[in-house]
Amino acid sequence: MLLTTLQACAAFQTESVKPWQKGVLTEEAMQLDADPIESYVDDHIYFSKEASTGGRGIGGGGCGCN
Amino acid sequence: MKSIRNKLAIAACTVLSQGAQQANATEIDTSYLFYSEADDRVTVNKIITKTKTPLGDNDVISLEAVYDTVTGATPTGAVKSVSTVSVTTPSSGGSGFKTAAGTPDLVEFNDTRVGIDVGWVHRHSRTFKMNYGASVSLESDYESYGGSLIFDKETSNRNLTFSAGIAGAYDTISQRSGQTPKPMGDVQENSGNPEFFGKGNKRSYEALLGISSITNRRTVTQLNYTISSTEGYMTDPYKLISMTDSGGVEEKRYYESRPENRLQQTLYSALVHQLKNKNTIHLSYRFYLDDWDITSHTFDYKHRIKFTKNYYLEPHIRLYTQTAADIFQSSLDNNQPLPEYASADYRLDEINSVTLGTKFGMPAWGGTLRFRLEYLYQSFAEAEFNTNKAVIFQASYKKEFN
Amino acid sequence: MLKKTATTIVISILLSLFFYSSTVSSANKALRFQMPGTEGTVDLANFHGKVVYLDFWASWCIPCRKSFPWMNTLQARYKDKGLEVIAIALDESPRDAIAFLETYSANFTIGFDREGKSAEAYGVKVMPTSYLIDKKGFIIKTYQGSPKKYQREIEATIEKLVAE
Secondary structure, three states: OHHHHHHHHHHHOOOOOOHHHOOHHHOHHHOOOOOHHHHHHHHHHHHHHOOOOOOOOOOOOOOOOO | OOOOOOOOOOOOOOOOOOOOOOOOOEEEEEEEEEEEEOOOOOEEEEEEEEEEEEEOOOEEEEEEEEEEEEEEEEEOOOOOOOOOOOOOOOOOOOOOEEOOOOOOOEEEEEEEEEEEEEEEEEEEEOOEEEEEEEEEEEEOOEEEEEEEEEEEEEOOOOOEEEEEEEEEEEEEEOOOOOOEEOOOOEOOHHHHOOOEEOOEEEEEEEEEEEEEEEEEOOEEEEEEEEEEEEEEOOOOOOOEEEEEOOOOOEEEEEEOEOOOEEEEEEEEEEEEEEOOOOOEEEEEEEEEEEOOOOEEEEEEEEEEEEOOOOOEEEEEEEEEEEOOOOOEOOOEEOOOOOOOOEEOOHHHOOEEEEEEEEEEEEEEOOEEEEEEEEEEEEEEOOOOOOEEEEEEEEEEEEEEEO | OHHHHHHHHHHHHHHHHHHHHHHHHHHHEOOOOEEEEOOEEEEHHHHOOOEEEEEEEOOOOHHHHHOHHHHHHHHHHHOOOOEEEEEEEOOOOHHHHHHHHHHOOOOOEEEEOOOOHHHHHHOOOOOOEEEEEOOOOEEEEEEEOOHHHHHHHHHHHHHHHHHO
């Protein structure tokens, strides 16, 4: 866990990424929404169990889910 | 079934274009969800399928269809009846309220929902695209129609994407009978025949401003601000609130009542980073604020541990905390006049919640198979039901067709 | 006096145009590179006197991948007329590029530039980007993005260049 935290600090080192350096970024795991169908389900569950909603995007359908 | 409002964040989230990548094949993702709460409360079975097809080099269309069934019982908001208060609403569609002495109040229900979302992404130039979306969701007691428009503009090196969008929705709400009870109406008014009105409706308008950035070769970050304004009927036509004496004994029951306006704002930030060992972390934090006095913080962390090619395990933790809405009251005081707005809905109470789970992904039949098992625990400060425990199971299969 | 000044101005304009155009020309001269390849060192200097179709690609780049069969055709059709296709893999790990080549066989010259120095020097802004270089070593044309939509134009230009 500590190792992860330390390594994650690398995430804040900014560099200008060249077009040919985007190989890792094309991986599915590196997408901001890596599993849209899972996010869709989660948004639904938490929308119907909590008072707050939204954040990741806008639009989509409403429902009377309980 | 019943309740407030929804904003499904379809994958409207800004998608960074990486390299000159274009979706180049039809992709179908199908998923089954099982959600089940402890103590025979809500059970949801859901099937979703999402298809994404490129049309030429500059267009991608997507179609998402959802079918779900919701069964079980959910708290009405009324307190546990010490003596049996026999109430059968003519409208709930279920079998009325369970009101045996000492049993917390639940309303049984059984409903199915069909939802369809369509999306179209059109790339106008190398660095500019538009996302159009439309959605419909139908239930016996709830209908929703929505549309959205989002612009994505990238810098010429494509390391930054700016997004701006608007969305609107029109929802119709009622009990299954097609009626809505008079807000703050006495359940037993007119010898158990309280006043009912026609369907309620609400309109919501949303706006989004976002920026996503490639920080370095292994990191992507995102910051979104959304604001949403809703006006109209936001009361839950099934929810009740008890009036109690000083000893907490129920004297009367009322239908709940919520304001006709709500302004919600969120600030959402996310970070995706690949570690040196090729594992990926997904971190996000959301700050939410609305004018019903609710503030919430959501923290989400996923850690994808990559085994051999395409096999992975992804532990997940989600922490959530919210303050109670100003209209939330676990019950009404019999010494006070009836307020204009009051709700005992546990979802408007102060909540602390934890979700723990894990996902397993593997290649299968030329696609990707994922299984997810999670446990959700919610605790409520004052609501009649002070906890909610649920199990979430999801199985999904995605495949590309060239 | 006025005439003299005018003449000076005209001459200096012409001179500056000459120098300007000559700098443009020298900027258009394809920069030499040397790098490891599937069959020994790839050195642009070795292709002098040939028309070169120079492609920058990476194994993860889908449109790059799609141009491979076409580049094979190109090489087969114009090799005897003096065309060389050189495709430089910019993968950070050349192993990924090699694995890719096992699936998509390439019958042309492949170079590996894991640090992307050549791409940097050529000013690659989009993946893939390709350059058409004439027999004298000048860059005639740059193509950004998937070559699918330029294929005919590229072939026509090659026909012209090999005939020069």
